[in-house]
Amino acid sequence: MSEKRIRDITDLPGVGPSTAQKLIDAGYTTIEAIAVATPRELSEITGIPTLQAQKIIEAAREALDIRVKTALDLKRERMRARRVTTGSKSLDELLGGGVETRTITEFFGEYGTGKTQLCHQLSVNVQLPEDKGGLEAKAAYIDTEGTFRWERIEQMARGVGLDPDKVMENIYWVRAVNSHHQMAVVEKLFDMVGKENIKLVVVDSLTGHFRAEFPGRESLALRQQLLNKHLHQLMRLAEIYDAAVIVTNQVMAVPEMFFGSPDRPVGGHVVGHAPGVRVQLRKSKGNRRIARVVDAPHLPEGETQFAITEFGIRDVE
Ligand code: GTP
């Protein structure tokens, strides 16, 4: 494998400035778009000879890691994954050392369980130096509910001893107004994440728009299909750029359920099949919250407590 990181279509072997322009003019602005094209289609639309088109597509697929891997490759990838601290040692331990890059971590739970607080805290903590549990990198925050608060970021930045203005400068915030926009924003991030050294991408909430726009049983299949597509987008983003992806999912408590989990996501386990780590959050006394990891094959099952304090997420005193 070549050592050069391919981040942009102009980095693809066989793509010079004029070819790049032809691709861009024809709407092939991302490596993604090229990787899924056929040589014939690409050639017809851009006027690039078929053989060259084929080579470009192969290079794009290679860059996106669409190739067969061995178990050892998988092991090495897992070892390369890096982690971001949540601010609570006990929660980090539960997660095997913090939230992982190359993975989607889903926080799900009722309102007020701390999902948004964790998203804020991780957007701050990813900026910490590695010896403090960060990756010295930036965050992108897709806010679907309008609950992002820069004031809270300021407090949390002070809480970890970072300059609040610098921390705020390193968090890119986008308000996604509907599910379509939400997915388009993620597409857009493919251009940005590598260039800007973004290592943490938040989608708070993952499911809100989808539920509002596709209510009821009859639209369940379509909603699920779109959510799957969205999750795959996010998974690719995590893998290609070695980024941690954090998503939230509000679920309603169903007290009459005595078996299994007392909380059930509204409209079923929408994100149940996606790869990654699912963390269930519950309220405890006062500012305490209970976290439990569910169906993570590489993590032991168990639960722990953390606290939401003035300075952010911390261990329970
Ligand atoms: P939904 O988005 O409604 O599903 O809830 P959520 O899980 O995102 O809840 P969120 O993360 O917003 O948690 C809210 C809890 O965090 C509140 O109940 C507060 O106790 C706490 N909290 C929020 N902001 C602050 C703050 O500025 N200071 C302190 N000390 N606690 C806060």
Ligand code: MG
């Ligand atoms: Mg929230």
